Amino acid sequence: MHDTASAAGPRAAATTTRTATQTPPHTASKSEQAYAAVKARIVDGTYSPGYRLVLAKIAEDLGVSVVPVREAIRRLEAEGLVKFERNVGATVAGIDPTEYLYTMQTLSIVEGAATALSAPLIGPADVARARAVNAEMRDCLEHFDPVRFTALNQDFHSVLFEHCPNPHILDLVHRGWNRLASLRSSTFRFVPGRAHDSVAEHEALLRLIESGAGADEIEKAARLHRSATLDAYLAQSNAGSLSAH
Amino acid sequence: MHDTASAAGPRAAATTTRTATQTPPHTASKSEQAYAAVKARIVDGTYSPGYRLVLAKIAEDLGVSVVPVREAIRRLEAEGLVKFERNVGATVAGIDPTEYLYTMQTLSIVEGAATALSAPLIGPADVARARAVNAEMRDCLEHFDPVRFTALNQDFHSVLFEHCPNPHILDLVHRGWNRLASLRSSTFRFVPGRAHDSVAEHEALLRLIESGAGADEIEKAARLHRSATLDAYLAQSNAGSLSAH
């Protein structure tokens, strides 16, 4: 729903048990602050892939010491947004096409599962909302607004998987999206032809969900939807030199 | 030199060559050391769920300062092996049955995918090895050796998914197994009936792979294999502790 907010906040659901009222104090530690700040800059493209993340420099920018910054960077490394090299430093990760492939493949699997698990919990109101978003995406195609299209695309899929009852899977989906966000902002271009197909597939997905289709069927469709995006990228990527397999 | 515009570093942008995933040229940092040590103690059960991980204490035990220990703990938290509470401390995670369910469900998905992706790369030698392991597991059933059975079970599945060409997925599988290891060592008991079925399913899986079955079919079988284990746990859990709060 909320662009950066949702992207930056898949945290809470991680390992929280049901322990009721605990730690109401979200005073925001320096470490959290640094984590959120750096992550936001990576996802929104301020720090693009290859950007060198110097601890001392970031610490100064944020007005904290290097210790919390280091912690934040290591956390981002664990999420795959940052590449860390011993005694050398951290850089924003993501230019490698191989990594893109890995990420997309992984996302197709976990997102497919998340969507299938969500499906039974998706109500008419959700479908209506998704449909509205998809309509806006169609407009973006006509007016050629790739940036907005991309943002709406995330909103659309959020509706599909946000009800996933398994927080672990949901977290994996969020991580995948975050990685893609950092990648997309630089290397990987918008492919109009694919975008057009994508909108049509969205509608098909919604119909499938409305029809109360089985989990297997929904999972398969969601997977294929993403695989198709990957294939489009590969085709474009190979178009110049190599022959498409 | 002026590093203010270090965005496009000279050789930094060259990305990774093929340095795999480890740091062979170095000597093992304190942080890595602490991470490995604590993780090992959690997985092998020395630190069982609920155990309080006091930074200063662990630091002293390992002969390092608290900083690397803290980093190690946070990493373990990200992997779900440790629960961390602000200004309070860290404890070994894992007793919650709900978390067990989440973990198993997630693992069924990623492990199924990893197995399916591995299948085409599994050769006769691998199958033979897996079969030998499975035979040993059968022996363990007769002599009732749950500990060894569990270890062999991991060996068996390792053969199935270790060839997975997508390192991200493989990593997720490993994380799942680690979580289970920490859980299994305490709360979750060995279920003989289920173990017997499990061995039979292993053989069926091997036959499926030998037959060159499609990825979908293998994935489904691998998923069901794990789901069955989960179901067995749930059945036992419901039977044993009726209305256990």
Added chain:
DNA sequence: GAGTACGAAATCGTATACGAAAACTATCGC
């Protein structure tokens, strides 16, 4: 006797400091 207030102890969070490793630059030898 139960509940509350206060204080001591334990533990975490973060700042600062310094040694170590790597990268960069300049110099030397051929």
Added chain:
DNA sequence: GCGATAGTTTTCGTATACGATTTCGTACTC
């Protein structure tokens, strides 16, 4: 002119120190 080498600089890795927060124990009041 080019490659190897030593010195300098940058940046990380970790130890230590101290303030902040929570927890636990004790005494006090009703």
